[in-house]
Amino acid sequence: MAAVRPSGRETRPGQRPGLPADASCGEASGAALYNPRSGGQFVARRRAPTVRQGQGRRPSRTHAGLAGATPRGRGVGDLARGALGRARRGLSDLASARRGEITAFTVFAVSLVSLAALAAPQSPGLAAAWAGVLRAVFGWGAYLVVIAAASGAVAFVLLRFGVRIPLPPAGTFAGAGLLAAVLFAVLHAAAGAGDFDSAIAAAQEGLGGGYLGGLVLGALIEALGAAGAVVALVGLGLAGAALVVGFSPLELLARGIDRAGRAGEGLRASRRAERLAARSGATRPVAAETPRPVPPPVLVANEPPRPDAAAASAAVGAPAAPVTSQVWENSVAAPEAGWSLPALDEVLDHGVEARADEAFDRQRGRLIEETLLAFGAPARVVEINRGPAITQFGVEPDYTEGRGGRRMKVKVSRIAALADDLALALSAPSIRIQAPVPGKGYVGIEVPNNEIQVVALRDVMEAEAFLKIPSRLRLALGQDVSGRAVAADLTAMPHLLIAGTTGSGKSVCVNAIISCLLLQNSPDELRFVMVDPKRVELAPYNQIPHLLAPVVVELDRVVGALQWVSREMNDRYTKFSQAGVRNIDEYNRQQASAGQRRMPFLVVVIDELADLMMLAPDETEKVITRLAQLARATGIHLVLATQRPSVDVVTGLIKANFPARIAFAVASSVDSRVVLDQPGAERLLGRGDMLFQAPDSAAPVRMQGAFVSDAELTRLLLHWRGQAAARGVVSPPLATVAATGGLPMKQAALWEEESEDEGLDPLFDQAVEIVRRMRRASISLLQRRLRIGYTRSARLMDQLEEKGIVGPAQTGSQAREVLDYGELEAETETRPA
Numbered sequence: 057m058a059a060v061r062p063s064g065r066e067t068r069p070g071q072r073p074g075l076p077a078d079a080s081c082g083e084a085s086g087a088a089l090y091n092p093r094s095g096g097q098f099v100a101r102r103r104a105p106t107v108r109q110g111q112g113r114r115p116s117r118t119h120a121g122l123a124g125a126t127p128r129g130r131g132v133g134d135l136a137r138g139a140l141g142r143a144r145r146g147l148s149d150l151a152s153a154r155r156g157e158i159t160a161f162t163v164f165a166v167s168l169v170s171l172a173a174l175a176a177p178q179s180p181g182l183a184a185a186w187a188g189v190l191r192a193v194f195g196w197g198a199y200l201v202v203i204a205a206a207s208g209a210v211a212f213v214l215l216r217f218g219v220r221i222p223l224p225p226a227g228t229f230a231g232a233g234l235l236a237a238v239l240f241a242v243l244h245a246a247a248g249a250g251d252f253d254s255a256i257a258a259a260q261e262g263l264g265g266g267y268l269g270g271l272v273l274g275a276l277i278e279a280l281g282a283a284g285a286v287v288a289l290v291g292l293g294l295a296g297a298a299l300v301v302g303f304s305p306l307e308l309l310a311r312g313i314d315r316a317g318r319a320g321e322g323l324r325a326s327r328r329a330e331r332l333a334a335r336s337g338a339t340r341p342v343a344a345e346t347p348r349p350v351p352p353p354v355l356v357a358n359e360p361p362r363p364d365a366a367a368a369s370a371a372v373g374a375p376a377a378p379v380t381s382q383v384w385e386n387s388v389a390a391p392e393a394g395w396s397l398p399a400l401d402e403v404l405d406h407g408v409e410a411r412a413d414e415a416f417d418r419q420r421g422r423l424i425e426e427t428l429l430a431f432g433a434p435a436r437v438v439e440i441n442r443g444p445a446i447t448q449f450g451v452e453p454d455y456t457e458g459r460g461g462r463r464m465k466v467k468v469s470r471i472a473a474l475a476d477d478l479a480l481a482l483s484a485p486s487i488r489i490q491a492p493v494p495g496k497g498y499v500g501i502e503v504p505n506n507e508i509q510v511v512a513l514r515d516v517m518e519a520e521a522f523l524k525i526p527s528r529l530r531l532a533l534g535q536d537v538s539g540r541a542v543a544a545d546l547t548a549m550p551h552l553l554i555a556g557t558t559g560s561g562k563s564v565c566v567n568a569i570i571s572c573l574l575l576q577n578s579p580d581e582l583r584f585v586m587v588d589p590k591r592v593e594l595a596p597y598n599q600i601p602h603l604l605a606p607v608v609v610e611l612d613r614v615v616g617a618l619q620w621v622s623r624e625m626n627d628r629y630t631k632f633s634q635a636g637v638r639n640i641d642e643y644n645r646q647q648a649s650a651g652q653r654r655m656p657f658l659v660v661v662i663d664e665l666a667d668l669m670m671l672a673p674d675e676t677e678k679v680i681t682r683l684a685q686l687a688r689a690t691g692i693h694l695v696l697a698t699q700r701p702s703v704d705v706v707t708g709l710i711k712a713n714f715p716a717r718i719a720f721a722v723a724s725s726v727d728s729r730v731v732l733d734q735p736g737a738e739r740l741l742g743r744g745d746m747l748f749q750a751p752d753s754a755a756p757v758r759m760q761g762a763f764v765s766d767a768e769l770t771r772l773l774l775h776w777r778g779q780a781a782a783r784g785v786v787s788p789p790l791a792t793v794a795a796t797g798g799l800p801m802k803q804a805a806l807w808e809e810e811s812e813d814e815g816l817d818p819l820f821d822q823a824v825e826i827v828r829r830m831r832r833a834s835i836s837l838l839q840r841r842l843r844i845g846y847t848r849s850a851r852l853m854d855q856l857e858e859k860g861i862v863g864p865a866q867t868g869s870q871a872r873e874v875l876d877y878g879e880l881e882a883e884t885e886t887r888p889a
Contacts, residue, residue: 160209167206174198195266197240231299238293240265241273395578398775400514403575404768407512410539412442420482421449424501427481432456433470438498443537444509444760445745446488450498468492471499475739478503488739494755502537502758504741511744513568513762516541517575528581529657529693532572533565533718533748534761542748542759546573546659549716549751550688555701555731556720561744561761563593565718566663566697568762571772573659574602579776585621585660587614589667600773601780604658611671614662618679621660621692625683628655628690640691657691665698666705677707684713701727715751720744720761732756816855819844823852824861833862833872 173187190198243265256270264270276285421437428435428451439450453466472491479487482503490500516522516532519541529546536542546552552569556562573582579601586607588594594607608617628640637643644654660683662668668676683694696714698705701722711717711730719737722728728737732749736756740746744763747756817823819842826841827833833856838849853872856862863873 157213160212164206164209164213167202167209170202171199171206174202191266193266193268195240195264195269196243197236197265197269200236200239228300231296234292234296235300237268237272238289238296240269241276241289243269245273395580396779397578398575398772400517400575403771403775404514404517404764405512407510407515410442410444410509417442417447420447420503423481424449424451424478427478428471428474431474431477433466433474435466435471435499439496441538442505443539444505444511444535445741445743446502446504446537446758448493448537449501449503450493450496451501452498468499471501486739486741488736488758490736490755490758494753500537508741508743508745509760510763511535511760513571513764513768516543516762517572519543528577529573529659530576531569532762534744534746534759536757536759542757544716544748544750546693547688549693551684551694551714551716552696553706553711553714553717553731554695554697554720555706555717555722555727556699556737556746557722557742558699560720560722560740560742561746562697562699562720563663564744564763565720565746565761566593566661566695567769568764569695570597570661571764571769572762574600574772574776577602577657579780580654580656582657582659585617585658587617587660587662587668589614589664593663594661596769596773599780600776601783602776611667614668615672615675615679618660618676618683621658621687622679622682624658625687625690625692628692629686631655632690639689655691657693659693659695661695661697663697665696666700669705669707673704677709681709681713684710701730703730706730715749717749717756719747719749719756817848817852819848819852820855823856827856827862827874831874833874 169183170186170190173183174190187198190201194201246264256267256274265273273285276288280288417440421440425435425437434454434456435451436454437449438452439448441448441450451471453468453471455463455465458464468491472489475487475489478489478501479485484503486504488502490502492498493500511534513532516534519532521541522530522532522543525543525545527545527547531544531546533542533544554562554565570584582602583604584597584602585604586594586597588607588609589611591609595609597603598606605617608614632638632640632643635643635646637646640655640657647654665676680694680696683692687693694714696710701719717731719728719731719740721740721742722731722737725735725738728735731737732747734756737747740758744761745758746761747758749756822842823838826838830837833853835846835849835853838844838852839846842849842852844852853862857864857872860875863875865872
């Protein structure tokens with residue numbers, strides 16, 4: 057019985073299912089293979105289409121015996137063809153992978169051979185012919201073409217090996233080509249070609265610029281004439297140079313005019329300063345008073361005038377150091393009582409002028425555009441501002457195609473989220489994105505410079521932004537991302553909070569602030585109270601006449617010093633109330649009109665707030681908060697610095713009363729939020745890179761802080777110490793209180809007339825009798841027995857403690873110990889009634 061396939065076709069005995077009756081096994085092996093997995097059909101050996109019955113491929117020419125013996129095997133010819141195909145494909149893959157390198161090496165070799173052929177006229181036949189072709193096409197410029205080709209080949213190979221080479225933009229290549237065409241035309245003109253025919257003749261001889269220069273020069277002469285050709289070549293050359301260099305000749309001309317104007321302004325300023333010096337007869341006041349004992353010098357009523365606007369504007373462009381110092385002295389009011397202010401040029405040094413690489417900045421701008429486009433956020437760089445430490449690229453978001461073909465502008469948040477990707481593309485340590493820049497229509501991408509420029513304190517103090525502030529407490533902070541000086545008024549802040557990690561530039565900023573104030577104010581106009589638990593940063597300021605007391609370094613005495621400042625604030629408010637004024641400015645004007653002594657400003661500098669908060673957090677927070685809230689009108693200002701900006705150090709009450717803040721590099725975004733209420737400080741570079749939050753600013757401003765060196769600081773301190781020694785001011789008024797070893801229980805006087813005994817309370821004798829009879833002392837006891845209020849009874853208790861009648865207050869109890877009855881009886885009996 058015949059076998060039947062599932063399809064219903066009959067097969068003969070011995071015949072495979074689906075095999076034609078006239079096909080043998082050997083023929084089938086050459087054309088197709090039987091695959092039982094494909095439903096009993098024959099499948100082609102190489103192309104794999106299904107072979108239908110009656111349409112099999114023609115048998116291949118293989119060895120008959122081998123084909124007949126192995127109907128499912130491959131023949132020798134098939135194996136050979138497969139091996140040849142694999143070898144061909146391998147060579148093709150290798151050629152495609154190394155095609156660029158092979159081309160580069162070939163171009164380099166041909167360039168060397170061409171250079172040798174051009175240099176040696178007696179070259180062999182093929183080399184001489186090739187050199188003739190080069191001379192005919194490029195003329196004398198053939199050497200430049202060969203050298204350029206070799207340089208391009210070397211650059212390509214270096215790029216393939218991973219060497220980073222700054223690639224110029226397409227405009228640079230276009231400008232180079234335009235300059236080459238102009239050069240070839242000029243060479244052709246130098247060869248004596250005056251018209252089109254002579255130009256072509258010179259090109260045939262290989263002179264001038266060859267056929268290229270001849271065609272350019274001949275076409276210009278035929279179209280414009282000789283004079284027109286010269287003008288056209290000059291214009292094309294300037295255009296090519298502008299494309300290569302990156303800025304136009306008009307920009308160079310504008311810069312030259314600007315520099316000439318600044319030089320003229322500086323010359324006029326120097327002449328003006330010489331005339332002012334000749335009129336006044338002296339540029340600096342001379343101390344004429346004799347030395348006096350420990351009490352501070354007498355304050356003379358003299359209101360400091362505002363800085364001269366002309367002198368301030370002249371100081372910006374003055375190139376010479378003596379001229380700058382004279383302008384500075386004219387812009388600052390003369391000191392009082394014979395104190396001599398230090399000359400700026402004798403104390404501070406100028407900084408090094410930065411060199412801007414505009415081509416490098418433009419290349420980074422293009423890389424930013426390409427990176428943003430690759431991540432689906434197209435944007436254009438519309439402005440580049442180069443500062444001392446960073447370069448700000450102003451990026452304007454572009455449009456993208458949305459759904460339905462609608463154009464949609466890129467969201468600012470998409471650009472801000474690509475900070476890490478941009479840092480990777482630019483090989484930068486960190487990138488800060490300000491989205492958007494306040495008052496601008498772009499997003500600011502701040503990229504670190506290769507080198508950080510040092511901003512000298514003198515450069516900032518001589519800038520117009522500093523000189524135009526009409527205040528004796530103006531501060532030179534640094535330079536912003538555009539290189540412009542940034543200054544601020546401490547009276548408008550009115551307190552300053554500084555935070556940053558170790559090595560970020562926090563202590564340098566504190567020294568720059570103190571130095572800036574010492575350069576502008578005499579001891580009669582400004583006093584300091586300094587607290588330095590670290591015993592390092594503020595210790596050099598000891599023995600200067602501006603200090604009310606030596607620098608406080610003991611932690612157990614810091615709270616007492618702050619309480620002293622609080623009592624001084626209360627006393628000043630009492631004086632204001634008696635004089636009928638509201639603040640220190642009105643009080644000083646009233647005192648000046650009456651010929652009385654003026655009240656000096658008081659600046660409290662605390663170098664490390666964290667140590668105080670760990671020792672006595674409640675007392676420190678309470679005193680600092682009260683001073684920050686009330687001390688502005690009395691001329692008392694706080695400058696707090698800490699390297700630990702955490703919530704337990706910079707508490708909410710402290711931060712709420714310090715609207716002016718400076719943040720240096722911090723460890724995390726959490727610390728940045730504690731200082732600035734927003735992230736950003738964690739991406740700063742350190743070494744003076746900071747964010748300044750002004751009280752009237754919506755967003756912090758990034759800048760490089762002003763730097764004052766140890767040598768400059770030493771010269772400044774020696775100036776003031778020398779004057780203090782000459783005047784006999786050996787120690788400040790609070791030295792005796794600070795040397796007692798305990799907290800001052802009564803505020804020391806700032807002036808001589810306040811140092812006298814103010815007298816005891818009329819109820820003092822009765823209070824002594826009460827505590828002696830009751831053998832205990834407390835404020836509530838005096839209130840009940842004497843029928844007085846809490847304030848007066850507390851004052852009586854303080855007087856009893858000062859006289860040694862009662863002991864100090866005890867923790868957890870209101871009662872105090874009564875001391876030394878016998879001696880006190882003698883003292884009270886001998887004291888006049």
